[in-house]
Amino acid sequence: MIILASASPRRQELLKxxxxxxxxxPSDIDESVPSNIETEKSPEYLAEKKAKHIFENGHKNDTVIGCDTGVFIDGKMxxxxxxxxxxxxxxxELSGRTHKVITGCCICKNGTVNSFSVVTEVEFYPLTEKEIESYIATGEPMDKAGSYGIQxxxxxxxxxxxxxYFNVVGLPVARLNKELNG
Incomplete structure (x- = not known):
């Protein structure tokens, strides 16, 4: 059986x-990241932590997928x-600039751990204060890394x-499919 260690409705839709x-x-873990982990490696670190938690707690005969997505600019998440x-x-901060969206994925199956990261660069138009306020008023930014949902x-x-594109939504489906079936 395949288990998705994520409550994200977007990831569930994409995994379909x-x-x-x-x-x-969903993996209920402490999502703190040790200071010795590079900032841009933190999504992969957390994805592995989530997948291993489920895998090691009663699901060693299953395929467990953990994911974490971060938005990065100027060396910070x-x-x-x-x-x-x-x-x-x-x-x-994102207005008129290019930033990175990094999704870390981890697949635990048959006693192996396979982790990888996918990077997508996203460029924003310059935004006026009114455009920012109008977008915030929709409520959409409030549960999304970087305060926006591309979908x-x-x-x-x-x-x-x-x-x-799907990496920005939260699940790099083509790469994940290759890793699952490769």
Missing amino acids: LITKDFAVM LGKPKNKQDAKDMLA GKGSLLVKGIVGD
């Missing part, structure tokens, strides 16, 4: 492109906003991307 036969078991002001600050109204902020 690979298989309809999977269970969802932008998480989910704490409040509207935090979302406004993040969107202002929703956040798409209106994006000038272009280089790399895997």
